[in-house]
Structures are given as structure tokens and as C-alpha cells.
Amino acid sequence: VTIQLPYLIFLGDAQVDLDAKTGFGVRDWRPEACAGQWSLPGGIVDLGLAPMAPAEAVAVGAKTLLIGVAPFGGQIQAHWVPALVEALEAGLDIVSGMHSRLESVDAIREAALRCGRTLHNVRHSDKPLPVGTGEKRPGKRLLSVGTDCALGKKYTTLALAKAFQDADHKATFRATGQTGIMISGGGIAIDAVVADFLSGAAETLSPANDADHWDIIEGQGSLLHPAYAGVSLGLLHGSQADALILCHDPFRTEIDGYPGFAIPPLQEVIDLHLSLARRTNAAACCPAIALNTSKVGADEGAAILRDHEQKMGLPCFDPMRSDLRPIVDAVIAAC
């Protein structure tokens, strides 16, 4: 499936940046594909792209409206529908990462038909998936895991995949969520898979490869999350990761939106992940920790990394700030 570029990124009436992580992800990792941004009245999230409505976006060459917000539960919101219809009527296709399919909304399906536009649902795959086998596959695998959702697992793996490639290692980024798929052009949205096929999907996503090839696999959810831990465990088992990179936001003390669900000490979190990962890869290890220090300046961020290194006895890095070459070397040395 070829999605026509560039994008007009739709932000709905999003109030907080976390809700627009799809928009930020595409802006940060495919800036050349972004023509502008469009918010509904009341929306205050700003990607820093030129604001424009669909007609104006078409005039400057945009081809596709990309839904850049991800509401809780992942459904198409009723109050978006007039805007999405307006985009189709202006001449844009639509790409969506929602659980609900675009064509499941009558007005959207009818407008797309009437206007001859294409609807892309990247969270859905019609490929049949196998049941997991647990069989060891050749090739090396790195998986990002997290103390919570939405704190840097995708950015960590995108940055590490680039760093592996820059260091002349064979490496492939493997997307497991809608934003990663929009950025890399392929993958499987693991949280949209029928649950019985979770680890089978993860096995399919990172097939047998050269012994020195690295699949750099985007993590999903968190084993600590009361809603999504099942997704995370299926992905962990099917990935058979050699290297787990624990991703953490040092300013987060409990699961976002789930008051009372504290994030345990990081060593406990690492031990939990390794004990479960070793069911399908006895050699799994955690060679480094990624910390999201974006809330503070560079100096304070560096101090946070140093503190954690000292406490944890492991290399700590911010994927958007640190030199990643030593991290690549540490991963290779550990596996």
C-alpha cells in the first residue's frame, strides 16, 4: 500500500502533547513528509508546523490527512467526523491509526466513495497471523520495554536503529504501533492483533535473519500497566529479545492516568522483564537504560543520566541527546 505524501497532520482538539504522540512522532522522524498541521477550535497542541485547513493544504501540495492524535481507547471521535469529511471533499486521502476503521463511519465511507479518495487504516492488517512457536530464530534482537506507555520506547528504537546503521551494523527498525508504521512504512500494530496471535505476530515481525543482523523492535505498553501488560508480554515472548533496553521517564512516579499504580524501583522492573523474557531466550540481558530527559535542560538531563548510571551500574542515555555509539557498543558487547 502506498500512502501519498506529504501529510496534513490533524490534531483534533487535543489539549496535551501526549495525546498527539502520533503527530509528534511523524514530525520528528519524517519531517520531509509534513506539509502542515490542522487543529479544531479549542485544540492547543502545536507541532510547530504551518497551520492550515484542508483546502489550503491541498493548494500547497498536501495529499493525505494524517490523524495525529490518539485518544484513550483508540476510537474515531464523533466530533472529528465533519472535519474528516471536509478533508476528503478538499481532495485529501486519510491515514488513521485508530482501532476503529475509517470506513466504519458512514459519513466518512460515503464521502470517500463520492470523492474518489483512499482510506488507510494502518493499525489493521488483513494478513493471517500464526500462533507463536517459541522456536529460536537466527539473528539478534533488541526490544525496548518501558515502565509505562508513552515515554520513549519508539524514539529509543528509532534512534538506536539509526545508530546501529551509522556504526555499519546490519539493523532494521521493526514498528509495532501505528506511528512507527507511519514513520517506517511497515510493521504490525501488535495491540490490534487478536490476542491468541500476539507472540505469533511478534515472531512474524522479526523473522530469521543473518546471525549478525539486529532487529531493533519498538516496544508497546508496559508489563506494569493494568490495561496493556498482556500486549507487552506477548511481544516480549515472541521477540525473543537478546537485549532489552528499559525506557523510563525519571519524572514519572506512577502509571499515567492510573493513580495508585506506582512504578517500582528500576532494578525490580529489570528483574521482572528478564525473568519473563528468559522463557523464550535464556540469554536475554538488559545492557542499558534509556531515560527521557526532555522535560529539563541539557545540563540537568546529563546530571540525571549520571545519577542513574551510578545507582544502576548500567550505561544510561537519552536517545534524543546522548551520543549513541557507546550504547551500540555496549549492546553488542553484552550479546
Added chain:
Amino acid sequence: VTIQLPYLIFLGDAQVDLDAKTGFGVRDWRPEACAGQWSLPGGIVDLGLAPMAPAEAVAVGAKTLLIGVAPFGGQIQAHWVPALVEALEAGLDIVSGMHSRLESVDAIREAALRCGRTLHNVRHSDKPLPVGTGEKRPGKRLLSVGTDCALGKKYTTLALAKAFQDADHKATFRATGQTGIMISGGGIAIDAVVADFLSGAAETLSPANDADHWDIIEGQGSLLHPAYAGVSLGLLHGSQADALILCHDPFRTEIDGYPGFAIPPLQEVIDLHLSLARRTNAAACCPAIALNTSKVGADEGAAILRDHEQKMGLPCFDPMRSDLRPIVDAVIAAC
């Protein structure tokens, strides 16, 4: 949805009893709903029901063909299709617990239309499911968990639900798989849910209830299983079980069909389950162990129970052989 009774149970060409666990489950727990069994040439599994072809079954009053075999992967098998069409043409509806829907097979869909018959896909629910909340709900919950698939989690919970009710406790069996749904007439096939909604589905299945009401929840898969652990963890978190009953086949040393995946010592398995369960219910405990001793005679079975009780320091029972009243009392005392 009302499914017309009684059933003709279809066994395909199944070679081993484990593959026909749906058929055995319905025979054992709804014997009054079973008119007969039907195998294809070469099939050797025997439920002990009267063998008959669809036309004969209709003559003795059967209304619905029930697919009583569950092949690996849960898909409708191509070599079943002529038989399923024959059943429709003879005047039977069909009820299926497969992942693939009956109407997805052209010949079956067309025959059902032509003959005016109804196709039931009990593994599918079109109800929208919520994301898990992790919020504590009133009421007590018991969940069966297992060292593997297909060793007694469903029978354990069906038997315990009856024992709770016989002892005048408020209790409801909650089915999480196709066979349990066929037996009890309701539930959610948790392994067929979109992965993001796993624990939300489990929360929906056992809603808030009276403080002294017990939901007796059928377990699925196993945390030790390389294909299905994600399903098991989502169900564990969403169930918020107070009591976990560990189900085990004392003759099984590794995961069935997954050579090399050893079943660890039972105390390790209990510790793993409790450490994960306590994320959503800090009071979770394991008050008893269910052992499937069906492979041996009553005396040897009793000896196995005694040996395990001594070793584990917990009440051990066979749900199909033991007096369950002491187990009910032990569960209530522990929670």
C-alpha cells in the same frame, strides 16, 4: 442469541482426545444437550455418544451441529467444508468456536443462505470492549491458572462454581473460552479479543458485585506458554482475582507441543502468578492446587494428591474426583 438444542457433535478426523476438548466439555457438562456424535472417515476420537450422520441426527431431533474439535490455530479446516455443508442441507444450524467465522467460507455461507439455517460464531463478540481501568471492584473472584493449556482449568472452575453454589455461596461461572460459552450460554472468548482490550474484557466479564459474591473465572492459556502468555496475563490483571487455583497435570513435564519448554517446580509457578496478580490485587493468594489425575485409577490419583499436599503444604484436589466442600472452605478462609 439462542442456540437450538440438542447438538450433533462434529469431531472431524480428530486423532487425539485433547483436540476434541470442546466436544468432551459439552458432553461432560451439558449431557442433556447432546444427541450424538459424527466423525469423518479416519477420525478415532470417541465421546461415547451415538454415532450418526446429519440426516439421521435430524430424524432423532438434533437441531444444531456443534464443532467439537479445536485444531491448532483455531481455523475452519478445508476438509471439513463438505461435511458442514451436508449438515446445513440436512437441516442443522452450526455453532463454531473457531477464530475464523463460518460465513467467511463461501460454500458454508451460501449453503446457510440457501437452506435458511443459522451460523453461530461463539468466539466472536460484536460488543465494543473498554480499555482496562485497574480499578478495584466489589465482590470476590477466583481464577484458575495453569502450568499449560488443556489440562483442566475449565473443568476446575465449572466444578468449583457448582461446589460454591451447593454450599449456598453466591457464585457465578464466568466462561472465557468457546467451550465454556457453549456450556454456560454466555461469556467472552478472551483469546479472540483485540489485544489492547484484554484486561478490559476481563473486567467486563466479572463486573462489580455483592461483597460476598464469587465470580469463578475460567482461566486461559498459561503464563509459561510461549504462544499464549499474553492472553493469560491480560486475564490475570483484569480479573483482579482474590484466589488463584493452580491447575496442573502431574504427568506433564513440558508444554504440550513445545518440546524444551519445561514446566518449572510448582512453587515457582505459584510465585510467578502471585507476583504478577498482585499488580491489580495486592491480596491475591493461592489457596489450593487442582491436579488432573484422569490418567490413573482412583487409588493412584489419591496418592498423587497426598504427595503433592505434603510437598506443597496446600490442599490438593482433583475437580472430577475429590470432595470439593473442603476446597470451597479453604478458599473462603483464605480470602
